[in-house]
Amino acid sequence: MKKIMNEQLIYEILSVVEEIPEGKVSTYGQIARLIGxxxxxxxxxKVLSRAEFYGKYPCHRVVNHAGRLVPGWPEQRFLLLDEGVSFKDENHVDMKENQWNC
Structure with a gap:
């Protein structure tokens, strides 16, 4: 993975994450597509799991393709609720209502 990951790629990913509007979520795959x-x-x-080393980014707005929250990060749910994001259940964002349409 070290061959794939470099500073330019990291900042490319984080700059897309930075564009996700408040109250919306994106998926890992959607971000991957946006950067080609x-x-x-x-x-x-992997990059998002280390984002704190590069600054403050709204990584809480990124979920998996089914809307599942990051396991072991309970704060993510509260951060999204504060932004008005709706949930289907305890661990899944309602993707139809909240997915970023970029």
């Missing part, structure tokens, strides 16, 4: 790396959703997740 359709098959690199896991790479997006």
């Amino acid at each position: 790396r359709d098959k690199n959703a896991r790479l997006v997740g």
